[in-house]
Amino acid sequence: MSGHAETIPTVDLSVLQYDRDSVLTTLRHALVDYGFFYLINYEDHLSHDIIEALADQTERFFNLPQEDKDKIQMVNSKHFLGYNGLEKEITAGKIDWREQIDFCSTDTELAEYDNLYENLVGPNQYPDAKKLPYFQKTIKYFLDGMDTFSVFLMKLIFESLSVNQHQYSKYFNINQGESNFNKMKLIRYPSEKELKSHSTLKESTFSQGCGPHKDSDFLTYLFSPTEVTSLQVQNLQGKWLSVDPIPKSIIINVGQTLEYLTSGVCLSSIHRVKTSSTTSRISIPFFQNVKIESVLQPLKLDDGLLKLRDERDLDRKQSVAFQFKPSLDEPIAVSVFKNRIKSHRDVSGKWWPKQLALIDEEERKAKESLESTPREKNPELLAKVLRLTKIFKTFHSTLVMELMRVSVDLTLRYFIPKVKLSHPTVSYSDLLKLFTIWPDFIVISINFDGDVVIDLEKTDRLPKINDMDYMNGQFEKRCEAWVNSNKYADDIPPLQLHLVKPEVDFQKLDKEMESRIKERKNKNTTIPASSKISKPSNTKKENSTMSILERIRMKEKARKENYQSPTAKRDQFLDSKLLQVLNILFTLSKRSQSISRLSEIIKNSLSSTSAISMEDAEAVIKRLCVKFPDIFVFVNGKSLKVLKWNEFQLSTLKKRLDETDEATTK
Numbered sequence: 001m002s003g004h005a006e007t008i009p010t011v012d013l014s015v016l017q018y019d020r021d022s023v024l025t026t027l028r029h030a031l032v033d034y035g036f037f038y039l040i041n042y043e044d045h046l047s048h049d050i051i052e053a054l055a056d057q058t059e060r061f062f063n064l065p066q067e068d069k070d071k072i073q074m075v076n077s078k079h080f081l082g083y084n085g086l087e088k089e090i091t092a093g094k095i096d097w098r099e100q101i102d103f104c105s106t107d108t109e110l111a112e113y114d115n116l117y118e119n120l121v122g123p124n125q126y127p128d129a130k131k132l133p134y135f136q137k138t139i140k141y142f143l144d145g146m147d148t149f150s151v152f153l154m155k156l157i158f159e160s161l162s163v164n165q166h167q168y169s170k171y172f173n174i175n176q177g178e179s180n181f182n183k184m185k186l187i188r189y190p191s192e193k194e195l196k197s198h199s200t201l202k203e204s205t206f207s208q209g210c211g212p213h214k215d216s217d218f219l220t221y222l223f224s225p226t227e228v229t230s231l232q233v234q235n236l237q238g239k240w241l242s243v244d245p246i247p248k249s250i251i252i253n254v255g256q257t258l259e260y261l262t263s264g265v266c267l268s269s270i271h272r273v274k275t276s277s278t279t280s281r282i283s284i285p286f287f288q289n290v291k292i293e294s295v296l297q298p299l300k301l302d303d304g305l306l307k308l309r310d311e312r313d314l315d316r317k318q319s320v321a322f323q324f325k326p327s328l329d330e331p332i333a334v335s336v337f338k339n340r341i342k343s344h345r346d347v348s349g350k351w352w353p354k355q356l357a358l359i360d361e362e363e364r365k366a367k368e369s370l371e372s373t374p375r376e377k378n379p380e381l382l383a384k385v386l387r388l389t390k391i392f393k394t395f396h397s398t399l400v401m402e403l404m405r406v407s408v409d410l411t412l413r414y415f416i417p418k419v420k421l422s423h424p425t426v427s428y429s430d431l432l433k434l435f436t437i438w439p440d441f442i443v444i445s446i447n448f449d450g451d452v453v454i455d456l457e458k459t460d461r462l463p464k465i466n467d468m469d470y471m472n473g474q475f476e477k478r479c480e481a482w483v484n485s486n487k488y489a490d491d492i493p494p495l496q497l498h499l500v501k502p503e504v505d506f507q508k509l510d511k512e513m514e515s516r517i518k519e520r521k522n523k524n525t526t527i528p529a530s531s532k533i534s535k536p537s538n539t540k541k542e543n544s545t546m547s548i549l550e551r552i553r554m555k556e557k558a559r560k561e562n563y564q565s566p567t568a569k570r571d572q573f574l575d576s577k578l579l580q581v582l583n584i585l586f587t588l589s590k591r592s593q594s595i596s597r598l599s600e601i602i603k604n605s606l607s608s609t610s611a612i613s614m615e616d617a618e619a620v621i622k623r624l625c626v627k628f629p630d631i632f633v634f635v636n637g638k639s640l641k642v643l644k645w646n647e648f649q650l651s652t653l654k655k656r657l658d659e660t661d662e663a664t665t666k
């Protein structure tokens with residue numbers, strides 16, 4: 001069961017006028033399960049004209065001659081504000097192919113700077129007013145409008161999480177006339193075609209518009225006026241979802257400050273931008289921040305929300321570790337300023353050379369001490385290596401055994417219970433790490449259900465090493481190197497996964513198979529590693545000598561034979577929505593509700609591609625009563641149909657669902 005939609009949810013602010021609760025429910029679902037959502041129909045709170053004007057000024061700015069843009073380079077500003085041309089930014093070790101200009105909302109030079117971090121505030125740099133007379137005004141109107149709007153949305157977010165104003169008010173200026181410390185950027189991503197035509201740019205690939213990262217602010221509002229797909233977000237299953245621009249929508253994402261304040265209840269998701277092949281793209285992010293002098297402390301949240309987070313993380317394939325750990329006794333801006341010094345070395349080399357040297361020295365020492373620590377003296381790293389190596393061994397031998405059987409479904413998920421027998425704490429993220437550490441061990445891909453699977457066809461083409469001890473030793477070596485260079489990041493790096501074709505080209509396979517059989521007969525070549533291992537006695541003999549290609553073919557045949565009646569298909573469709581509906585019911589405070597009201601809540605909460613009709617929503621509700629008669633009761637009154645339910649634990653019902661799922665698929 002993949003359980004999650006292929007796109008991010010949509011929050012419709014126009015619904016606020018007549019159904020505040022359903023907006024809050026959708027919002028909470030988006031914050032907890034995606035950390036990304038589209039916001040639509042916000043015009044009562046933010047004028048769309050100003051956004052159009054800004055998009056127009058942005059186009060004009062990037063169309064200025066390069067020397068005009070270079071006159072206001074960031075390196076002129078000790079406050080890290082201004083323009084950066086191409087090749088100025090690196091994310092995840094690679095160049096981001098974009099040009100951009102940074103602004104801050106507090107556009108002034110302070111009279112005095114008591115603390116170093118206050119230098120985040122300073123005057124913006126604007127292009128020549130003779131060339132773009134309306135530019136500065138447009139930026140100011142936008143920043144002012146967004147200050148008010150972002151305070152409104154922040155309040156709505158905390159309302160959806162039942163957090164009182166007295167808890168969050170210290171982090172924001174919420175009174176009229178007071179402004180907040182927000183930031184924004186104008187960005188242009190040139191197309192691949194344009195980048196290739198530059199004679200001075202020598203790069204083999206221009207594919208990265210912006211590398212995978214999480215934002216560190218409170219909330220990011222992205223205006224994306226160019227209609228081209230580029231932005232992608234990684235969901236909890238590790239899959240990249242496209243965030244296609246929807247006209248007049250704002251794409252909102254949770255930053256690590258909000259994630260930290262809510263103890264991980266709100267999810268800050270990894271996102272990235274791919275270069276488009278032929279269309280250049282404009283994008284305008286607005287970064288909402290807490291007050292710069294804030295010292296962050298997690299807010300007090302309802303147990304129900306913490307439970308939701310824990311339920312979500314049971315299924316999580318990414319590590320839950322925070323990348324961003326604000327210090328508990330320093331203002332948040334201290335680490336933000338440090339990050340600016342590290343990421344803009346040209347600016348800090350000119351304005352903050354002492355601070356840059358100190359940070360470099362600190363990092364060099366930390367690296368040296370970790371590298372010079374012998375393995376034995378670094379028990380934490382050693383424990384990580386040994387644990388992963390043991391998991392690898394079990395996974396490897398299980399894989400070899402499983403490859404001998406025809407009927408197995410080789411999703412990665414399938415292996416977890418098997419590896420758990422020897423390593424009860426193994427997680428999905430651990431298994432994914434194995435392939436990051438040794439990408440050529442086997443090839444993994446994503447199938448059309450969104451599951452990570454072992455790509456048998458591609459794996460079959462890898463050179464075979466039959467010696468398990470040798471493989472395990474090799475893994476340990478690679479693992480040590482990997483753990484050493486990733487000691488600060490507990491998150492697994494995003495895996496490069498591709499989609500497996502759903503249909504198998506039988507003609508091609510037949511030909512390949514024939515020539516393989518001939519080859520084997522003639523040359524008596526080595527049989528794949530899997531069949532050299534002694535088989536369990538109940539394995540059918542013919543299976544062990546089958547090639548991987550033959551096995552794929554058998555599976556494909558079995559799939560085709562597995563005909564489903566329309567009723568069974570409908571049941572399956574309804575079943576696929578059950579978990580999402582349970583999640584929604586779990587968040588409701590009342591334990592009875594009219595079916596029509598509930599169907600509406602469900603319909604509004606599910607995002608556009610997973611959207612279901614009122615009729616389907618009602619059918620799913622009825623199905624709950626069939627699946628869990630001890631918990632859900634359908635009461636058919638005279639004028640009102642009502643669903644009543646007992647208190648339930650999400651994890652228990654999920655387990656029960658999985659069990660019935662397995663029983664029907666076996």
Ligand SMILES: O=C(O)CCC(=O)C(=O)O
Pocket residue numbers: 187210215222231271273283284285
């Ligand atoms: O341009 C985009 O679509 C996203 C930009 C982004 O993620 C960022 O600048 O933090």
Ligand SMILES: [Fe+2]
Pocket residue numbers: 213214215220271
């Ligand atoms: Fe971002």
